[in-house]
Amino acid sequence: MTSPTPPRRLRAVRVLARLQRMLEFANAGVTIPQYRMLAVLSEGGERSARLAQRLAVRKPTLTALADGLIAAGYAERCGEPGDRRIVRLQLTDAGRTALARADEAYQDALAPLLGRMADADQLIDGLADAGDVLDEWLRGRVSAAAEKEVR
Numbered sequence: 001m002t003s004p005t006p007p008r009r010l011r012a013v014r015v016l017a018r019l020q021r022m023l024e025f026a027n028a029g030v031t032i033p034q035y036r037m038l039a040v041l042s043e044g045g046e047r048s049a050r051l052a053q054r055l056a057v058r059k060p061t062l063t064a065l066a067d068g069l070i071a072a073g074y075a076e077r078c079g080e081p082g083d084r085r086i087v088r089l090q091l092t093d094a095g096r097t098a099l100a101r102a103d104e105a106y107q108d109a110l111a112p113l114l115g116r117m118a119d120a121d122q123l124i125d126g127l128a129d130a131g132d133v134l135d136e137w138l139r140g141r142v143s144a145a146a147e148k149e150v151r
Contacts, residue, residue, distance in 0.1 A: 019110070026109035028102040030074075033057075035106070037065050038091065038099040041075060045088035054138055074098050 006014070023032060030038065033055075040046065040054055052062040066089055069075040074095035077087050091099070114120040 022109055022113070023106050026105045028105035030098055030102050033061075033065055034069060034074075035099070035102045037062075037069060038074060038095055038102070041089055041091045042096065042099055045078060045090035047088055051089060053141060056138070069095065072098075 005011070020032065028035065036055055037051070040051060046054065048059065048062055048066065051066075052059050055062065057065070066075060066077075069089075070077065072094075073092060075089050076092055078090050079087060114123070117123060
């Protein structure tokens with residue numbers, strides 16, 4: 001007896017989980033959490049609290065990730081001009097190189113799958129759209145958290 005096909009959204013969730021697993025096996029030189037942090041840092045330096053919110057991780061997790069990237073020479077902590085209490089994380093040149101290498105490795109890992117799809121561009125466009133919506137949603141969460149801090 002065969003089991004019924006899961007609803008499309010559930011199937012999509014399961015596919016995303018499988019795709020993540022494919023990326024985990026890619027020889028990217030960094031872990032997926034490190035990659036996510038490098039990608040966010042490539043957009044400009046961030047304070048740790050804001051970075052934790054953008055990555056949807058707790059501050060201790062962020063600190064551990066940051067410490068690993070700093071130890072590898074991929075990121076550095078920099079003071080804020082005019083306010084020594086503020087510390088930002090920024091990519092180093094080695095971090096930019098590591099990110100570019102990981103970008104390529106992850107794209108290469110997905111290439112055989114995308115090459116077999118009838119319309120890979122549709123998937124890519126859909127994921128890019130989902131990324132835009134996710135970014136907007138996370139910005140809203142960060143703004144709401146900042147408002148709470150002000151109160």
